[in-house]
Amino acid sequence: MSADTSPAIELRGASKTFRTPSGAPHTAVRDLDLTVGRGEFVAVVGPTGCGKSTTLTLVSGLEEPSDGEVLVAGAPVGGVGGKVGFVFQQDATFPWRTVLSNVMAGPRFRGVPKAEAKEKARDWIARVGLAGFEDRYPHQLSGGQRKRVALAATFVNDPEILLMDEPFSALDVQTRALMSDELLELWEGTGASVVFVTHDLEESIALADRVVVMTAGPATVKQVFDIDLPRPRKVESVRLLPRFIEIYREIWASLGEEVRITRERGAAHVA
């Protein structure tokens, strides 16, 4: 097996077609080729509703591709694997579980003994800055705190692949910047490969090693940009570098066109 040298994620000509409630087929992604190296942070940007999230569900194994191949660590994806962590756009904490119990859920589902799961969970709760909140229920936390719970619940499983679907889009601007910094810190300690979907170009440049621009739906890869900004980064300060602005301009030239197409189609059922 070439498992050690194969890239973390590989999509080869992957397509996904859904059946809409009216019965008509809807192609979310078509002919998608994308490779994510081990330990690499890749951000995927594209117009709203173009099918970015579908890419993540294919990699996670929650959905199967209609066509093409999806490989994780060189092996085809068959159902949800143990290597993947997924942070959702919406709140996905279990409202009937306390913070501690939410973070313990992953290890417990995977058969880790209770005491060990509790220990790991406490450690991650502390790392995301929620020590002392272990016995709270999600409704007693702020949106940012709930996102921290979601991060801890994901990282506690030691994922090799981290899929993030606009995880911070529901947060206010300051909280978002703070969470981005913390995400980078947490990630740098793990060596996981990340696919981070967002429609915020600034966020994607500040976080990623590479930025993938998707076309208007059905989505496919339009262009890939290498981000040569030094690490470790602080989101707020990296934004002010001249190189950042240069990259931003370059990528926006590519992305802006797709955004225009989406808008003109009247597919602007945008919030």
Next chain:
Amino acid sequence: MSPEVLAKPVKDTASPPDRKQVRARAARRRRAVVVGARVLLLVAVLGLWEALSRAEVIDPFNFSMPSKIWDQISTWVAHGTAQGSLGQQIWVTLHEALLGWGIGVVTGVVFGIALGRVALLADILGPYIKVLNSIPRIVLAPIFVIWFGLGPASKVASAVVLVFFPVFFNAFQGAREVDRNLIANARVLGASDRRVTLQVVIPSATSWIFTSLHVSFGFALIGAIVGEYIGATQGIGLLVAQSQGTFNAAGVYAAMVILAVVALVAEGLLTFAERRVFRWKPAHTER
């Protein structure tokens, strides 16, 4: 505080304790008005009934009167009923209702969750459940008396068929409406299908299920009472039937009063249990 102070327009400089006291007093007054009006309404209705009945404006034989109903209840409490002590009758009815309720709830929840989770099962059984639900199930009570006799079994059976459907439909709906994100999240975190059902679907469906529990306990009582009314050796339903048979209107009303008390107590216990189960929910009804 003097009334003049209260009448003055409240300025920003008004010290907070004053305002707080004013508000507290207003709230207390409102509560007193509500309670007072309630009592007054009850006294007025009972008094009018009593007066009209005594004056024979309405037929006291058919409509009875509050004082006679009270006499009837005290007689039952002091000397017991024709079938035995009143406590015994209440216990028999409650026992049948609780047993029927328990069986109906458990089967309803199990079927509801199973059909909500397994689409194939729902597709196969769906039409039959609709047909069964469309039957007015109270007509089954006489059949149950024929099948299971005059003992408690026939009443339990009537209670079960009344309780099953509302609980089933709510559990089914609850299982169907679980947030897809939560299920996806649980699966990515490593939960098996069984874990997803037990630890995601059932907890999310509990608020739906609890809603049906309130309604369905009333149904269980109806099932037990109707069963007893049709044929029994003990129970409150039998008290109603016998009072009716001897043209004792006060007896029918007295049994109704007792039932109302039993139902209210059960409702209170259920609300208490609900508060314990839903500690994870915000204090207000919705997030």
